[in-house]
Amino acid sequence: MSEKDFIPVRIAVLTVSDSRTLAEDRSGDTLVTRIEAAGHVLAARHILPDDRPRIRDQLAAWVADPDIDVVISTGGTGLTGRDVTVEAHRDVYEKEIEAFATVFTIVSMNKIGTSAVQSRATGGVAGGTYLFALPGSPGACKDAWDEILVKQLDYRHAPCNFVEIMPRLDEHLRRKP
Template identity: 75%
Template sequence: MGIDESKTFIPVRIAILTVSDTRGLDDDRSGDVLEKRVVEAGHELAARNVVIDDRVLIAGQLREWCVDENIDAIISTGGTGLTGRDVTVEAHRDVYEKEIDAFSTMFTMLSYAKIGTSAVQSRATAGVANGTYLFALPGSPGACKDGWDGILKYQLDARHMPCNFVEIMPRLAEHIQRK
């Protein structure tokens, strides 16, 4: 289990979406954390945007990026809480073809180790649509660090064993290719 250095690293083209009513690209600390980690890991920042907490706008941006052939994965940050304006999870689920249920479980386990029972308030989620991975992380820089450092850094690395998301990327849209 871990990184197999004999395998070739394959850069993933990743888009970052921040969901916030109060932040823009100039003061988006969580998006900055993710961008830094994505680039340092050797991946390509394919796009970055900020949208307000609006289910239709969030889902629209996700759908637009899911059909972009230059984007393999989308990481959103923000809007995963329990308040009335937190609609990122619902927007993601409007787009998913398949949900990656264990992502939520893994994120909760990581969070619990750091913040105890407060982890119950997070609704991190992940799924696949049109051959694109979608991950929704909470809006705090710490949660973005945890999600990247504890899960995504490994699952988006083709060298990670025993398995990873990258190795099955070519097959994610096989149902679309058969038509």
């Protein structure tokens, strides 16, 4: 850590599930607890069914919201026919953060071995907003937050982090023609 001051970011959490309610959303609860414990702001929280257009539209709405810096979804990243969260994320991304999936797989391998190949966790950027799609288990959400996101969403983390480049994510939109 450095001498920099902590900068809280505003994070929206989306749980993708055909069956969970807010009362049963252990993965969402895991993320919310960690987000708030780290000093960040929970900007919004929703649950949606495994429906690509609805997920895409919610992600796009949050990207367009100036009060949201980061979107984290949980659920729908597997291989079954109903798992469409990754496709919805990619519908919204301007740029994919390929290394997020790689690092998540490394973290998962250390926890669940070769079963990590069944996850399609992903990360990207759109409209100056970071988006991350995590698996639907509380353990996967805990691992992604504790091993990757808590550090990359902390302005004090060295040698680099997502927060320090946030002001430049949409610089291409401000450039003169």
